[in-house]
Amino acid sequence: MTERRPLLELRSVEVRYGGVPAVRGLSLEVAPGELVGLIGPNGAGKSTTLHAIMGVVPVATGEILVDGASLLGRPPETVARSGVALVPEGRRVFADFSVEENLRLGLAARRNGGGIEALREAFDLFPALAESRRRPAGVLSGGQQQQLAIARALVAGPRLLLLDEPSLGLAPAVVDSVFETLDRVRERGVTVLLVEQRAQRTVALADRTYVLANGGLRATLTPADASDTRRLVAAYLA
């Protein structure tokens, strides 16, 4: 952990679906500028944790703080406007809208001006999107749609970027480019919480990776653990 005040802090968060706990007493921290991973088997509560932060699902008990301010009870649009951006699972780009329109939607959460500059930066970061700016997002490849989803979150100028399985359903070569993109995003100083199924790559990339199981925290891994397959497997299956 760090000495600075965490940008994101979860304190004993519990989320229930119809009485069944999906996240149980989860506490974690992400410091400013960090890239933190969140891995674990299916049903471990990874996506639910992100949804709880965004205000999509209600938190039963516990506290979620961004920069010291509670997010509890706030609707998703307010959370987004407070500087938390989500790249949702399955990308959720607007297929019938042009690439540029998708990016302009990302500006909805921007707290101050500079939207045009933000769009230009996004096109600099993702030249493939600039070439397709007038085309419908639905005709882009899966990898390009993922780039679009990430760019759409970045144009909001977020303090904290949440990504929900950005490599899901992508070909291995495209997964490489997604992880390279995340590295570049980190270099820009954006704080990232990354939910992923690809454990080894996430552990290698992230400053710190939390392993979730059955809704609770099971282990915390560092990049040094990425090459220790036994420790990884143990953290997953213990």
Next chain:
Amino acid sequence: MPLAVVDAQTLVDSVALGAVYALMAVGIGLVFGVLRLVNFAYGQLVMAGAYTLAFTSHFHPAVSIAACFAVVIALSTAIDLAVFRPLRGQSPAVMLVTTFALAFLLQAVARIVDVRDGTIGEPVRVVGRLNRAVDVAGVNVRQVTILAIVLGVVMLGLLALLLGRTTIGLHMRAAAADFRTARLLGVRSDRVIGFAVFLSAVLAALVAVVLTVRRPLVTPAYGLQETIVVLVGVVVGGLDRLWTATLGGFAIGFATGLINGVLPTDKTIFLPTAVFTLVILVLLLRPGGLFAPRGAATVERV
């Protein structure tokens, strides 16, 4: 039926009726887009506007029309705040039944207000002069017919610009396509829904002005018949997209006008039978909507 029966007069009248129904279809479609709510009470907004025009007939037409807009927008906003907002997220069936109840409640209230002078029905005299005919290329056309067509074209054009070129339009389209993702991106649901409700009220007020020229006697059931026909048209066109819903509204208005025009005067009693038989045929052949792209999934309809 022989085409020669359809004269220019009938064609122009049918286009005008189609334009009015298209405006109503847009009003219904806008709210459906963001709330997934089929507003059966839409006709009562038209009715409220029509009564306002009737009760303010002694004022200058501009004042009377402004009052009509103010009342319809206020009523629409009040309905959104008091009824639609608490119902958000409920099943479509619950919301539809609520709008049924709302429609009949507003009619009942209108009856109480209307009957105070001992009669049911109030005449609108504000814009009656628009019933005068003008000669357009040898065809006698009522001014209101031209007004309806011009309003339809201008309003649909403005709406297309608004939805296509502005930020609030982009947000409305996003909300209609995937509200959950739109909110996650920071699109403010209250603002988008409020704006859709406002626009749909503006359209209802416009329809009230045009309809009261065509049919000046306002009763509590005013606008109800039109709403039912437009709702049918909207479903026939395809409810899941605004432009198909609008075309559906236009189509049913146009078809009604056309069939009305070709039926002999003593046979107009067969008009609804003919129109709704056509509707059933269309739905049997194109259940996804007459104008929906082939293979498009049908949305949930109630």
